[in-house]
Amino acid sequence: MTGSLAVAGVTPRDVVTPQTIEDLAGVVRGLHAERKAFAFVGGGTELQLGNAPRALDTVVRTSALDRVIEYAPEDQTITVEAGVTLAELDRVLAEHGQMLPIDVVDRERATVGGIIATNAYGRRRQRYGTAKDLIVGVGIVRPDGVRARGGGKVVKNVAGFDLPKLMVGSLGTLGAIATATLRVYPLPASLRAVALHFDGAAGVASAVAALVAQRFEPESVVVYNYGALVVTFAGTAGGVDAQIAAMLEPVAAASGCVDATELSDLERESYEQRERAVRRDGEWRVRVVAPPAYPVATLGSFAASAPLAVPVAYPLMGIALHAHAAGDAPPERHLIDLRENVAAQTRGTGSVIAHAIPDVARPHVDAWPTLLPAQYATMRAMKNNFDPYGLCNPGRYIGGL
Amino acid sequence: MSVATVPDALSARFAAIVGEKNAIWKPAELRTYECDGLLGYRVRPAVVVLPGSTQEVADCVKLARELDLPIVPRGAGTGLSGGSLPSTGCVVIGLSRMKKILDVDLENRVARVEPGVINLDISRALAADGYYYVPDPSSQSVCTIGGNVAENSGGAHCLKYGFTVNHVLGLTIVLGDGEIVQVGSRAGELDPLGYDLAGVIVGSEGMTGIVTEALVRVMRTPARTQTLFATFPSTDEAGDAVSRIVGAGIVPAAIEMMDRLAIEAIVLATGVDWPLDVGALLLMDVDGVDAEVEETTARAREQLEAAGSIEIRAPKDDAERALAWKGRKAAFAAMGRISPNYHVQDGVIPRKDIAPVLREIAALGAGAGLRIANVFHAGDGNLHPLVLYDARIPGQEQAAEHVAGEILRVCLRYGGSVTGEHGVGHDKACYLGEQFSADDLETMMLMRTAFDPERRFNPEKVFPTPRLCGDKPGAYVAHAVEISGEAGRG
C-alpha cells in the first residue's frame, strides 16, 4: 500500500524496501543515476512533518534494515541499523538493564533512523538530551548512493567533521541514515513521579523555579493542561525519595498548589499517554519553542479550533505541544495567528513548527518558520553540496531545502 | 640584517582596520604566533591581526579574501594539534582582545560571550550566583571559548555532562566572504531551526569560519560533590574498576586515571600527598543531590574494592578536594619533573578495553626504550599517554614520535579514535586517513565547503593530502561536484 506512505500529503509512485545496506546504497545510486526524486521512510510515524515535497518518485523504506550490529553493554554503546524499532531496542537493552531514553509516540513503529532524522524527543530530554546528545557515530548513504561514516563507536571523539550532528534533524534531506551508534543509559533503580495541581500558571512557574533553586535533578518536568505539573525523578532509591518528599511538602506548600500527590505507576503511565496523544492526535499539531524563561505553556494555542488532546509543555525546556481540529475556514489563519502571537510575546525569539497540517491548509502555510537569509544561504550550500540535483526529499524541510 | 620599522603595504592595510597597535608585523613580535602547543613546528605568518569586534573580524576576512591570503584563527594558542599553526604567508586572526562576557541570562541559563573569553572566567563570573560553565579542559585557566568551540574541547567533568558541543547553543560566525551569520539558538531556545550548523561548527577546528560570539549553556553548581581517590597495584585493576563502574550503570561526574609515573611527576611538582608505591590511581567525582551522591558513592566504592583497590580516600572538605584536582590538572606540566621532553598523545578506546590497551602501550614504550606516563579521562576511554624522551639524545625525539603514532594505531585497532579532544589539526591529518575512508573524508569536505567553499580558513589542516601524507590510502580526493563547480554556495 503506497497510500499510507504519503509524505506530507504526497503519495509516491513506488515503494522499495532494501534488505541490506548495500542494497540501500544500490537503490539510491540507481535513483540518482535516473535523477528520480526519493524520500526515506522508517516506521512512518512522522510522515506529516514538514512541507509537501516538490517531487517524489520513490519512497525507500529502511524498515528491513533491522539488525543490531554491535552491542557493548560494558561500554554503554550500541550500534544498529537504522530500521531497528525502539521497541526492539528496548528489549535488547533491557536484557542488560539499559535503555535509550528517547520518548516517541509509538515505540513499536518508530525506528532509530527516524528519530535521528526528525530529532524526536519527549519529556526525558530534560535529563538525557536528544539524539544529538546520544549519537556518537553514523553511517549514511548519500543522495548519490555513496556510503560514508562519521564519528565512531566510542563515546568521545573529535576526529573529523561531525557528520552525526549534521544528520540529526536533517529530515532525510542530506541522505539516508543507514547505521547509528548510540550512547545508552542504565535503567534507573528507582522511578517515581509527583503531580502538583494549580489554579493558574503563576503557581506552576513558582514550583518550577523552586525545583531549579533546590538543584534537583528531575528526569522530566511536564505541565499538562496548563495546571498539572508532573515531575518525575529517576535514580537511586534514596535520592528519588528525598526529592519526591521535598516536592510534596516544601515545594508544594510554597508554590500554593491546590493538591500534591505521588502518582502510582498506572497514573504516571496515563499522563505519559497524554503526552503521546498530543504528538499523535489532531489535524493540526504544533510545537512552540521559546527561551525557557517565557511562560511557554501558555504562550500559544489555537483560539479558533477545538483542542483534540490535552496541551503539554516542558517548562524547563521552553517547549509546548498542541493538537487541534482542522477548524473553520480559512484554516491557515490558525497557524499564522499563533506565530504572530508567539513572536510578539517572545520578542521574536520564539517559533512555531507544525508537525501536522490539514491537507486543505497545506498549500497556504509553511510548516516551518522563516530563516534569516544568511543562515539559509549556508544551509542551502550544505544541501547543494550533498544533493546538487535536489533529489532527496526536495522541499520538505525548512526554507524548501 | 635590517630591522623593519614601518609596516609593509599589506600589514598597513590590516592595520587600517584594527588599529596600528593591533596589527603585528615585526618579526620579533610575530614569533609568539609562529606555533601553538604542538611544539616542533613553527611557521611565520605574514601578519597577525587582533580585531576588537565582529565587524572588524568581517573586514579583515574580506581584505584577506581580496588579497587571496589564507586565514588562521587563533585563541590562546594552547592547542596541542597545531590547529593555530600558521600557514605560509597567512594572516592570523587572533581573538584575544574580544574577551567580554556580553550577557548573562540566568533565567534562561545561558551566557553570551566573545570568543577570547577564558574558559574559567565564565564560571568565575557566575560563581556568586551558584552557576558554572561545565566543560573543564585542564587548560581552562588559559584557553579561550573560541578555541574550545573549534576543538570541541572536553574535560574531566564531561563524562556526566557532555563536551563543548553539548554546552554551546548558538554561535555568531564570520564566513569566508565576510558575511556575519548567526546560527543555532539566539536566546536560549532549545530547538533552533534547520540543519544543526552550530553542531557542525563546534569541532570544525577553525575551518568553517571565525567564531565571534558564543551562546553557552550555564548550569547550577551541583548540590553536592563527593570526591573519591583510590589506588591500585597496577593499571590492570584500575582499568577493571573503570569498566565495572561504567558497566554497573554508575554515572560519576568524572573518573580520571594516573599511572605510577604520572603520580610520581605530580607529587614532585605539586607536593600532594599521594602514595608513590602504587601502580595506578583513580580520581573520581560523584555529584548531584545529597542522598543520590551518598548512594552512588557507596556503590562506586564497592566496585573499586571488587576490582582490587589498595586504599580508598574521600577528601573531607573542599580544600582537600581542590588539592586533589589541582594535582590532576597540573599533570602535563608536571612531566617536566621527570623528563626533559615529552610528547602528549590523545586517543580514544572503548572504556572496557583500558587495561589491555595500556599494556600494549607499555610494551610499545619498552620496545623503543622509552618511558610512557598515563594520565587521562578514564571514564570516557580518552587516553593521554605521555611519551617521555630527551631531545638531546640523538634519535629519541623521532623514536618518541614513532611510538606516539603507533599508539594511535592501537586505538584504531580497538575500534577507537585518533583524537578525543585535542583535535586533528596539523599533527594527525595523516592518521585521519587511517580512521576514515576516502568517501568519509570527501563527505566531511562537503560539510566544510558549505561554510568555506574557497577553503580559506585553516587550509592544510585536518584533511590528509598527498603532500602531507604521501600516496597513502584514504588521502583526500576532491568531489566531482566540487570540481565541476555545481556545488557552490547557492
Ligand SMILES: Cc1cc2nc3c(=O)[nH]c(=O)nc-3n(C[C@H](O)[C@H](O)[C@H](O)COP(=O)(O)OP(=O)(O)OC[C@H]3O[C@@H](n4cnc5c(N)ncnc54)[C@H](O)[C@@H]3O)c2cc1C
Ligand atoms: C596543559 C594543557 C592541558 C590541556 N588540557 C586539555 C583538556 O583537558 N581537554 C581539551 O580538550 N584540551 C586540552 N588542551 C588543549 C587546548 O587547551 C584546547 O584545545 C583549547 O580549546 C584550545 O584553546 P585556545 O584558545 O588555546 O585555542 P588555539 O590553540 O589558539 O586554537 C585552537 C583551534 O581553534 C581555532 N580557533 C581559535 N579561536 C577560534 C575562533 N574564534 N573561531 C574559529 N576558530 C578558532 C584555531 O584555528 C585552532 O584550530 C590542553 C592544552 C594544554 C597546553
